[in-house]
Amino acid sequence: MIGDKKAPSKDYVELNVAEAQQDDVDKGIVRIDSQIMKDIGLNQGDIVEIQGERKTVSIAGRAFPADLGLNIIRMDPLGRRNAKTSIGEKVKIKRLEFTPAKSVTLAPVKVIIKGDFSNIKKGLIGKALSKGDLISMDSARRRRRSRSPFDEIFDQLISKSNSEFNDFGFGGMGFSNLGFSGLKMMVVNTNPKGPCVVTEETQIELKETPTELKEETVPEIAYEDIGGLDEETKKVREMIELPLKNPEIFQRLGVQPPKGVLLYGPPGTGKTLMAKAVATESKANFIAVKGPELLS
Incomplete structure (x- = not known):
């Protein structure tokens, strides 16, 4: 919507999904490399269609300097849910014309x-x-x-x-x-x-009556909700999320995936929050059991 319009060199591109920065969560925007935006005729503020297992739309914004050249699109948890995709998966994106809703x-x-x-x-x-x-x-x-x-x-x-x-x-x-x-x-x-x-x-x-979501969960806790544990989150994802989402990789390599992971640290450091985030991103059930409950 801003800047000179040029003929795009591509109709769409495929990008790898990455988590959104905390300030972008729930804003309804995605972050894309400015060069990729030029390739498909996108300007900052344009409407972009995102296709995973499902199609959704968002507002396009320029990538952060550290993300340039990484071929990623940063999406928040609801955006990933709406496109039926997860971190690390590929999505197709293309520019859409602005259509006001009646x-x-x-x-x-x-x-x-x-x-x-x-x-x-x-x-x-x-x-x-x-x-x-x-x-x-x-x-x-x-x-x-x-x-x-x-x-x-x-x-x-x-x-x-x-x-x-x-x-x-x-x-x-x-x-x-x-x-x-x-x-x-x-x-x-x-x-x-x-x-x-x-x-x-x-x-x-x-409508006052709630709608039903078939075989879906509403993302409540995601990696974007965890602050200051980037390195720990990366390790936990490799040890838990990867085997859960891609068990065939371990079977093909003949490697036994981890049976469990022990998270330890002082109270309030984000252990339970991290476990909930992994469960959300892996589409797994999460059951929290406190120590005293085992003795009752």
Whole structure:
């Protein structure tokens, strides 16, 4: 949406999925190498289609300097869920034309909600979405708290006529002030059909009855939630996630995968959080058993 448009040299590219930086979680954006963006005609702030086992959409942002040349796309947990992909897997991406949404129907996940939700649209303006996507009600709160030059791209998706929206920076009041913090919503329907972007003119319909997710889990804890344990997380992923997701590799090599991993350290250092994150990313069940419970 910004800069001169040039004929793309490719229709799409394949990139390896990587975890998002903490400041980007729940913002509805992905980070892509600027050279790759040029190859497919993407500019910062454009709508990008991401295809894993499922197709989803997001807002394109430039990669961080340390990521240049790595051929990766940084996606947050909900983005990976919506594309049905995981860290380390490949996805196809391509540019989509901006299509404003006339109406969007949302339904909560797992909980029943009641009340006046006329202000919910303020936290969704500028968000790209498609039917079947999960979105977080924390997105507006994160955008306001960690505003960067990139967020100005989102502002261009918002009409400047409503000063009430602009006074709050991005997306109006934000969901944390409206009691929606931590709530996940499913996009039940959009008009027009297909990927679109919420604008001030979009009509939002909110269903009170929760929707059911078939054979899926809502990502609650992910690697992005673990801070200061990058090296430990890398080792745990190699020892647990890799055997769980790719057992055929160990069978082919005749190597016995680890039967278990012991995490030790003072209370509050993130041991349980790391175990939950591995379970989420590996699509495995997590059962927490505390020591005293074994004796009861």
